[in-house]
Ligand code: C2E
Ligand code: MG
Protein backbone atom coordinates (compact mmCIF):
# COMPACT_ATOMS: atom_id res chain seq x y z
CA UNK A 550 0.00 0.00 0.00
CA UNK A 551 1.46 3.34 -1.01
CA UNK A 552 0.77 6.83 0.17
CA UNK A 553 -0.57 7.58 -3.28
CA UNK A 554 -3.13 4.80 -2.94
CA UNK A 555 -4.36 6.48 0.25
CA UNK A 556 -4.98 9.59 -1.78
CA UNK A 557 -3.46 11.91 0.79
CA UNK A 558 -1.64 14.07 -1.71
CA UNK A 559 1.84 12.64 -1.03
CA UNK A 560 3.36 12.61 -4.50
CA UNK A 561 6.58 10.71 -3.97
CA UNK A 562 6.58 7.55 -1.89
CA UNK A 563 8.85 7.89 1.10
CA UNK A 564 8.41 5.02 3.58
CA UNK A 565 9.52 7.14 6.55
CA UNK A 566 7.22 10.02 5.73
CA UNK A 567 4.40 7.59 5.04
CA UNK A 568 4.83 5.87 8.39
CA UNK A 569 4.79 9.28 10.05
CA UNK A 570 1.69 10.33 8.16
CA UNK A 571 -0.08 7.12 9.16
CA UNK A 572 0.94 7.52 12.80
CA UNK A 573 -0.39 11.09 12.78
CA UNK A 574 -3.64 9.98 11.18
CA UNK A 575 -4.08 7.28 13.85
CA UNK A 576 -3.29 9.79 16.58
CA UNK A 577 -5.99 12.16 15.32
CA UNK A 578 -8.49 9.29 15.25
CA UNK A 579 -7.55 8.41 18.85
CA UNK A 580 -7.88 12.06 19.84
CA UNK A 581 -11.41 12.13 18.41
CA UNK A 582 -12.24 9.15 20.65
CA UNK A 583 -10.54 10.74 23.64
CA UNK A 584 -12.77 13.82 23.44
CA UNK A 585 -15.70 12.42 25.38
CA UNK A 586 -13.54 10.61 27.95
CA UNK A 587 -11.38 11.36 30.95
CA UNK A 588 -8.22 10.91 28.85
CA UNK A 589 -8.32 14.69 28.42
CA UNK A 590 -7.85 17.08 31.32
CA UNK A 591 -6.65 20.58 32.10
CA UNK A 592 -3.60 21.48 34.11
CA UNK A 593 -2.88 24.94 35.48
CA UNK A 594 0.49 26.62 35.86
CA UNK A 595 0.77 29.59 38.25
CA UNK A 596 1.85 32.96 36.86
CA UNK A 597 3.62 35.06 39.49
CA UNK A 598 4.33 38.74 39.99
CA UNK A 599 8.14 38.96 39.89
CA UNK A 600 8.17 41.79 42.42
CA UNK A 601 6.04 40.18 45.13
CA UNK A 602 6.29 36.49 44.23
CA UNK A 603 2.52 36.18 44.49
CA UNK A 604 0.39 34.09 42.13
CA UNK A 605 -1.66 36.54 40.07
CA UNK A 606 -2.99 34.26 37.30
CA UNK A 607 -2.62 30.73 35.93
CA UNK A 608 -2.27 29.30 32.42
CA UNK A 609 -4.63 26.49 31.43
CA UNK A 610 -2.74 23.74 29.57
CA UNK A 611 -4.42 20.77 27.93
CA UNK A 612 -3.25 17.28 28.89
CA UNK A 613 -3.90 14.01 27.10
CA UNK A 614 -3.10 10.71 28.76
CA UNK A 615 -3.62 7.52 26.77
CA UNK A 616 -5.50 4.63 28.46
CA UNK A 617 -2.14 2.89 29.06
CA UNK A 618 -0.94 5.94 30.98
CA UNK A 619 1.27 7.44 28.26
CA UNK A 620 1.04 11.23 28.02
CA UNK A 621 0.90 12.87 24.59
CA UNK A 622 2.37 16.36 24.37
CA UNK A 623 0.04 19.15 23.23
CA UNK A 624 3.01 20.49 21.25
CA UNK A 625 2.54 17.31 19.18
CA UNK A 626 -1.23 16.80 18.98
CA UNK A 627 -2.48 20.43 18.87
CA UNK A 628 -0.88 21.12 15.46
CA UNK A 629 -2.36 17.84 14.17
CA UNK A 630 -5.79 18.80 15.49
CA UNK A 631 -5.39 22.17 13.77
CA UNK A 632 -4.65 20.43 10.46
CA UNK A 633 -7.53 17.99 10.78
CA UNK A 634 -10.02 20.61 11.93
CA UNK A 635 -10.59 18.86 15.26
CA UNK A 636 -9.22 21.91 17.08
CA UNK A 637 -12.68 23.50 16.88
CA UNK A 638 -14.32 20.81 19.02
CA UNK A 639 -11.23 20.41 21.16
CA UNK A 640 -11.03 24.16 21.75
CA UNK A 641 -14.69 24.27 22.78
CA UNK A 642 -14.07 21.40 25.19
CA UNK A 643 -11.11 23.30 26.68
CA UNK A 644 -13.16 26.48 27.12
CA UNK A 645 -16.00 24.55 28.77
CA UNK A 646 -13.64 22.89 31.23
CA UNK A 647 -11.72 26.09 31.92
CA UNK A 648 -14.91 28.06 32.64
CA UNK A 649 -16.01 25.42 35.14
CA UNK A 650 -12.63 25.40 36.94
CA UNK A 651 -12.36 29.17 36.71
CA UNK A 652 -15.73 29.71 38.39
CA UNK A 653 -14.28 28.25 41.62
CA UNK A 654 -10.95 30.06 41.33
CA UNK A 655 -12.60 33.39 40.65
CA UNK A 656 -15.12 33.08 43.46
CA UNK A 657 -12.49 32.12 46.03
CA UNK A 658 -9.46 34.11 44.88
CA UNK A 659 -10.43 36.46 42.02
CA UNK A 660 -7.76 34.60 40.05
CA UNK A 661 -7.87 35.05 36.26
CA UNK A 662 -6.93 32.18 33.96
CA UNK A 663 -5.15 32.42 30.62
CA UNK A 664 -6.24 30.03 27.91
CA UNK A 665 -4.53 29.24 24.60
CA UNK A 666 -6.70 30.02 21.61
CA UNK A 667 -5.72 28.68 18.22
CA UNK A 668 -5.84 30.82 15.07
CA UNK A 669 -8.42 28.42 13.67
CA UNK A 670 -10.81 29.10 16.53
CA UNK A 671 -10.69 32.84 15.86
CA UNK A 672 -11.61 32.34 12.23
CA UNK A 673 -15.07 31.30 13.38
CA UNK A 674 -17.22 34.45 13.50
CA UNK A 675 -19.27 33.07 16.39
CA UNK A 676 -16.27 32.36 18.61
CA UNK A 677 -16.25 35.49 20.77
CA UNK A 678 -20.03 35.51 21.26
CA UNK A 679 -20.03 31.86 22.35
CA UNK A 680 -17.14 32.42 24.72
CA UNK A 681 -18.81 35.43 26.33
CA UNK A 682 -22.02 33.39 26.67
CA UNK A 683 -20.12 30.64 28.41
CA UNK A 684 -18.60 33.08 30.86
CA UNK A 685 -22.04 34.58 31.51
CA UNK A 686 -23.51 31.15 32.17
CA UNK A 687 -21.10 30.53 35.04
CA UNK A 688 -21.43 34.10 36.28
CA UNK A 689 -17.92 35.20 35.29
CA UNK A 690 -16.91 38.66 34.07
CA UNK A 691 -14.64 39.00 31.03
CA UNK A 692 -11.86 40.12 33.37
CA UNK A 693 -11.59 36.55 34.66
CA UNK A 694 -10.21 35.35 31.35
CA UNK A 695 -7.10 36.09 29.32
CA UNK A 696 -6.89 34.75 25.77
CA UNK A 697 -3.42 33.73 24.59
CA UNK A 698 -2.90 33.90 20.87
CA UNK A 699 0.30 33.50 18.89
CA UNK A 700 1.68 35.96 16.39
CA UNK A 701 1.01 33.41 13.67
CA UNK A 702 -2.68 34.12 14.20
CA UNK A 703 -2.59 36.75 11.48
CA UNK A 704 0.00 35.07 9.27
CA UNK A 705 -2.00 31.86 8.95
CA UNK A 706 -5.26 33.69 8.53
CA UNK A 707 -4.29 36.56 6.29
CA UNK A 708 -7.62 36.49 4.49
CA UNK A 709 -9.44 36.26 7.81
CA UNK A 710 -7.35 38.88 9.59
CA UNK A 711 -10.31 41.23 9.81
CA UNK A 712 -12.51 38.51 11.37
CA UNK A 713 -9.78 37.74 13.87
CA UNK A 714 -9.40 41.36 14.91
CA UNK A 715 -13.17 41.80 15.25
CA UNK A 716 -13.34 38.71 17.51
CA UNK A 717 -10.48 39.95 19.67
CA UNK A 718 -11.96 43.41 19.89
CA UNK A 719 -15.32 42.01 20.92
CA UNK A 720 -13.69 39.97 23.69
CA UNK A 721 -11.70 42.97 24.84
CA UNK A 722 -14.78 45.21 24.91
CA UNK A 723 -16.13 42.76 27.49
CA UNK A 724 -13.01 42.84 29.65
CA UNK A 725 -11.24 39.73 28.34
CA UNK A 726 -7.53 40.50 28.08
CA UNK A 727 -5.40 39.43 25.14
CA UNK A 728 -1.87 38.06 25.48
CA UNK A 729 0.51 37.47 22.59
CA UNK A 730 2.06 34.06 23.29
CA UNK A 731 5.58 33.05 22.25
CA UNK A 732 6.28 36.71 21.49
CA UNK A 733 9.44 37.28 19.51
CA UNK A 734 9.37 34.02 17.55
CA UNK A 735 6.85 35.07 14.90
CA UNK A 736 7.44 36.54 11.53
CA UNK A 737 6.96 40.22 12.06
CA UNK A 738 6.23 40.95 15.68
CA UNK A 739 6.16 44.71 15.38
CA UNK A 740 3.72 44.87 12.49
CA UNK A 741 1.23 42.63 14.29
CA UNK A 742 1.47 44.59 17.48
CA UNK A 743 0.11 47.56 15.59
CA UNK A 744 -2.83 45.57 14.23
CA UNK A 745 -3.86 43.49 17.20
CA UNK A 746 -5.61 44.72 20.33
CA UNK A 747 -3.18 43.48 23.00
CA UNK A 748 -2.70 43.70 26.79
CA UNK A 749 0.14 41.32 27.57
CA UNK A 750 3.39 40.40 25.81
CA UNK A 751 4.33 36.86 26.67
CA UNK A 752 7.99 36.47 25.86
CA UNK A 753 8.87 33.12 24.36
CA UNK A 754 10.70 30.66 26.60
CA UNK A 755 13.70 30.66 24.27
CA UNK A 756 14.55 34.17 25.53
CA UNK A 757 14.62 32.96 29.12
CA UNK A 758 17.60 30.84 28.21
CA UNK A 759 20.70 29.65 29.99
CA UNK A 760 22.50 32.47 28.19
CA UNK A 761 20.59 35.15 30.07
CA UNK A 762 21.45 33.22 33.19
CA UNK A 763 25.13 33.30 32.22
CA UNK A 764 24.80 37.03 31.58
CA UNK A 765 25.33 36.98 27.80
CA UNK A 766 25.06 40.66 26.77
CA UNK A 767 23.40 39.77 23.50
CA UNK A 768 20.74 37.55 25.07
CA UNK A 769 20.07 40.15 27.75
CA UNK A 770 19.70 42.80 25.05
CA UNK A 771 16.86 40.80 23.47
CA UNK A 772 14.98 40.52 26.73
CA UNK A 773 15.57 44.18 27.54
CA UNK A 774 14.28 45.19 24.12
CA UNK A 775 11.07 43.19 24.54
CA UNK A 776 10.49 44.48 28.07
CA UNK A 777 11.17 48.08 26.99
CA UNK A 778 8.83 47.66 24.04
CA UNK A 779 6.13 46.45 26.41
CA UNK A 780 6.71 49.37 28.71
CA UNK A 781 6.56 51.98 25.98
CA UNK A 782 3.34 50.48 24.63
CA UNK A 783 1.92 50.27 28.15
CA UNK A 784 1.68 46.48 27.99
CA UNK A 785 2.29 43.96 30.73
CA UNK A 786 5.31 41.69 30.11
CA UNK A 787 5.35 38.02 31.08
CA UNK A 788 8.30 35.63 30.76
CA UNK A 789 7.66 31.93 30.29
CA UNK A 790 9.80 28.86 31.04
CA UNK A 791 11.67 30.47 33.95
CA UNK A 792 13.61 27.61 35.50
CA UNK A 793 16.04 29.23 37.95
CA UNK A 794 16.20 32.08 40.47
CA UNK A 795 19.07 33.64 38.51
CA UNK A 796 16.81 33.90 35.45
CA UNK A 797 14.00 35.31 37.60
CA UNK A 798 16.37 37.90 39.08
CA UNK A 799 17.62 39.02 35.67
CA UNK A 800 14.05 39.42 34.44
CA UNK A 801 13.15 41.35 37.58
CA UNK A 802 16.16 43.63 37.10
CA UNK A 803 15.11 44.31 33.52
CA UNK A 804 11.63 45.32 34.67
CA UNK A 805 9.66 42.29 33.45
CA UNK A 806 6.39 42.16 35.40
CA UNK A 807 5.28 38.53 35.47
CA UNK A 808 6.75 35.06 35.05
CA UNK A 809 5.85 31.40 34.97
CA UNK A 810 8.00 28.30 34.85
CA UNK A 811 9.26 25.26 36.73
CA UNK A 812 11.16 27.56 39.10
CA UNK A 813 7.84 28.69 40.54
CA UNK A 814 5.51 25.77 39.87
CA UNK A 815 4.81 23.07 37.29
CA UNK A 816 1.47 22.72 35.55
CA UNK A 817 -0.83 20.61 37.78
CA UNK A 818 -4.52 19.78 38.31
CA UNK A 819 -6.76 22.59 39.53
CA UNK A 820 -6.82 21.17 43.07
CA UNK A 821 -3.09 21.87 43.38
CA UNK A 822 -3.64 25.47 42.35
CA UNK A 823 -6.31 25.83 45.06
CA UNK A 824 -3.78 24.48 47.60
CA UNK A 825 -1.13 26.99 46.53
CA UNK A 826 -3.60 29.87 46.64
CA UNK A 827 -4.89 28.83 50.06
CA UNK A 828 -1.31 28.67 51.37
CA UNK A 829 -0.58 32.07 49.86
CA UNK A 830 -3.67 33.54 51.52
CA UNK A 831 -2.94 32.12 54.97
CA UNK A 832 0.67 33.23 54.67
CA UNK A 833 -0.26 36.81 53.83
CA UNK A 834 -2.90 36.98 56.57
CA UNK A 835 -0.42 35.68 59.16
CA UNK A 836 2.06 38.31 57.93
CA UNK A 837 -0.52 41.00 58.51
CA UNK A 838 -1.37 39.69 62.00
P1 C2E B 1 2.62 27.54 25.38
O1 C2E B 1 1.26 28.12 25.40
O2 C2E B 1 3.75 28.43 25.02
O3 C2E B 1 2.79 26.91 26.83
C1 C2E B 1 3.98 26.93 27.57
C2 C2E B 1 4.62 25.56 27.57
O4 C2E B 1 5.82 25.64 28.36
C3 C2E B 1 3.79 24.47 28.21
O5 C2E B 1 4.04 23.29 27.48
C4 C2E B 1 4.36 24.36 29.62
O6 C2E B 1 4.13 23.12 30.23
C5 C2E B 1 5.81 24.58 29.32
N1 C2E B 1 6.58 25.05 30.48
C6 C2E B 1 6.14 25.63 31.61
N2 C2E B 1 7.15 25.95 32.42
C7 C2E B 1 8.29 25.58 31.80
C8 C2E B 1 9.68 25.66 32.14
O7 C2E B 1 10.09 26.15 33.19
N3 C2E B 1 10.56 25.16 31.21
C9 C2E B 1 10.16 24.63 30.04
N4 C2E B 1 11.08 24.17 29.21
N5 C2E B 1 8.85 24.54 29.68
C10 C2E B 1 7.94 25.01 30.56
P2 C2E B 1 2.87 22.26 27.11
O8 C2E B 1 1.89 22.18 28.24
O9 C2E B 1 3.53 21.00 26.66
O10 C2E B 1 2.13 22.95 25.89
C11 C2E B 1 2.78 23.13 24.68
C12 C2E B 1 2.00 24.04 23.76
O11 C2E B 1 0.78 23.42 23.36
C13 C2E B 1 1.58 25.36 24.40
O12 C2E B 1 2.66 26.26 24.39
C14 C2E B 1 0.44 25.76 23.52
O13 C2E B 1 0.90 26.38 22.35
C15 C2E B 1 -0.18 24.43 23.16
N6 C2E B 1 -1.35 24.19 24.04
C16 C2E B 1 -1.41 23.67 25.28
N7 C2E B 1 -2.68 23.61 25.74
C17 C2E B 1 -3.46 24.15 24.75
C18 C2E B 1 -4.87 24.40 24.62
O14 C2E B 1 -5.70 24.15 25.52
N8 C2E B 1 -5.29 24.94 23.42
C19 C2E B 1 -4.41 25.26 22.42
N9 C2E B 1 -4.90 25.80 21.28
N10 C2E B 1 -3.08 25.06 22.53
C20 C2E B 1 -2.60 24.51 23.67
MG1 MG C 1 0.41 29.73 26.11
Ligand code: MG
Nearest residue numbers: 730731751789
Ligand atom coordinates in the same frame (compact mmCIF):
# COMPACT_ATOMS: atom_id res chain seq x y z
MG1 MG D 1 4.06 30.39 25.29
Ligand code: MG
Nearest residue numbers: 731753754789
Ligand atom coordinates in the same frame (compact mmCIF):
# COMPACT_ATOMS: atom_id res chain seq x y z
MG1 MG E 1 6.17 28.74 24.08
